Amino acid sequence: MAKAARRVTSADVARAVGVSRTTVSFVLNDRPGQSIPEETRRRVLEAAQRLGYRPHAPARALAAGRSDIVLLSLHSMTQGPTVTSVVEGLAAALAARRLTLVLHLGGEGTRPLPDVCAAVAASAVLGLEPFDAATSAALYEAGADVVLPTETDSLADYQREVGRLQAEHLIARGHGRIGYATPGIALAEPIANERLRGVGQACAAAGLAPPVVLTVDLEADSAARAVAGWRQEGVSAVCAYSDEVAVAVLAGLRERGLAAPDDLAVVGVEDMPTARLAGPPLTTVAFDSHALGRELADAVLEALEGRRYGLAADARHFRLIPRSST
């Protein structure tokens, strides 16, 4: 099955056109500050095209000392339509700058991120939540030039905004005691905590008591117990960490012979199809994740060029979608 065919090299192109490899390199990378006659330029491009020339990435990386690979680290927790579209937005924005995005899905038996970073010689390593100092250091050690976001980037603002939107919607509907449904999963905790904080801020701003936090696993029993807990506390509406968790709450209600929104209103995050199709359809917070992807891309680009970058929540990226679960 393996193919042998000798690669077409830049020397082949140079020879075909009758110029030096240097010239070929200059036009192919359209290096600024060089003045190559349009005619030469055209002929080089044409020959490259005709011969099916592809720059050899490893050689280029070796010589130039940097690759055009950007690595995005994901874990199974972070999945669904939102992430898909963040990735699309990011990939598109990076592609426009000639950078290539690849993904690493962390998990069971998977390689450590720094190893992957080194293996693909990534120039930048990205995540959907801040890397702690130790991880960043390991990533730099592995050859990354840029690691994003770090703990000093206030990506957390994004998450707080989500919580705030959920709670404000509920408060506007007249709910006076809010609950929060968190999954009992370590990986989700950093994000869950920020979202919860946002909920808390909205409650405080409205003069309400802090949210009643309960853990709900992705099964009906666990959710049913939480439902009982909230009702006992006089909670009439709950913000869920995600649509998945929210659907679990819905299942918990069903198990108790109750239903949203009358017995307990519930709002999720993500706008995933199965939640939109739940009984009842779930109110949720959606991201303009393409925009978020583009923003991340901008930050990477700036950092890669050694400029200062900014990464801050923009409320316009979020949108509460009311449906019948509230």
Add this chain to the structure above:
Amino acid sequence: MAKAARRVTSADVARAVGVSRTTVSFVLNDRPGQSIPEETRRRVLEAAQRLGYRPHAPARALAAGRSDIVLLSLHSMTQGPTVTSVVEGLAAALAARRLTLVLHLGGEGTRPLPDVCAAVAASAVLGLEPFDAATSAALYEAGADVVLPTETDSLADYQREVGRLQAEHLIARGHGRIGYATPGIALAEPIANERLRGVGQACAAAGLAPPVVLTVDLEADSAARAVAGWRQEGVSAVCAYSDEVAVAVLAGLRERGLAAPDDLAVVGVEDMPTARLAGPPLTTVAFDSHALGRELADAVLEALEGRRYGLAADARHFRLIPRSST
């Protein structure tokens, strides 16, 4: 944010130990057929460790003519727990052979797969469904040594097995007229067709009429129309392409004031959490996707070594999980 620190090279390690780079290369790759004294070996390893040496992947790829990168192409359609765990199984099995898996998520504005392949200098490119001849060719052109699966690999058997399991379950429960719910999405079609074929085979084997195929989009209205269609045809049970589609059917039933399993039994594929938590909980077909991942890994490894590989459905990888929607 950018780091400068000169890389530690194999020459540094060699110098530290007082041997040549060759020796270092040999012990680090523990090259077979070389007899390096345990003592030397140990000292090299120790020095490498101490200096924090990491082989430079591009240099290695350039010199050796091949990388240890395997690229898996995914598109947004294929997502969820199953894929996650295929990826984990695959990554783990590859890691054991010192290969690194990275993902490419195709979609809107994303780079063409061959470009990504070239950018990471992948030795092998994998997909979850067969690549057509043109794509394979482009991938080889882009430098891949192995492309898997191709149209000659009977990966389709896996999908037919899924459909067969769904239908047999329904038939065993006494259903005499089966429906099939397919999403109206081009990307899903190849797989949907195979699964449907499996359903058809089970029906034929039981002496039943072929399944009544209806398209259902991921929204209640569309599903409600399909539900009406099936009931009119005397269909009492439907196999859905996926859990997502199955949840839509459930929503369609709800919209009509009907419910599974009495008015229409429904079975999905994937075993995703939100479907398990649906009303009613969804019967589904789950994969042992870790196993599938390992199998794919074996095939890659064999192909990479130029050996013949086999890729065939193993019924033990699938399991029907009965719940109350049937």
Add this chain to the structure above:
DNA sequence: ATGAAAGCGCTAACAG
């Protein structure tokens, strides 16, 4: 405006 030449860090014959 273009070319010559010197590497980037590593592997792999081939000697010794």
Add this chain to the structure above:
DNA sequence: CTGTTAGCGCTTTCAT
């Protein structure tokens, strides 16, 4: 058993 010697394909000063 280990070292010497060539490159792998590309970028990039520095001359011309």
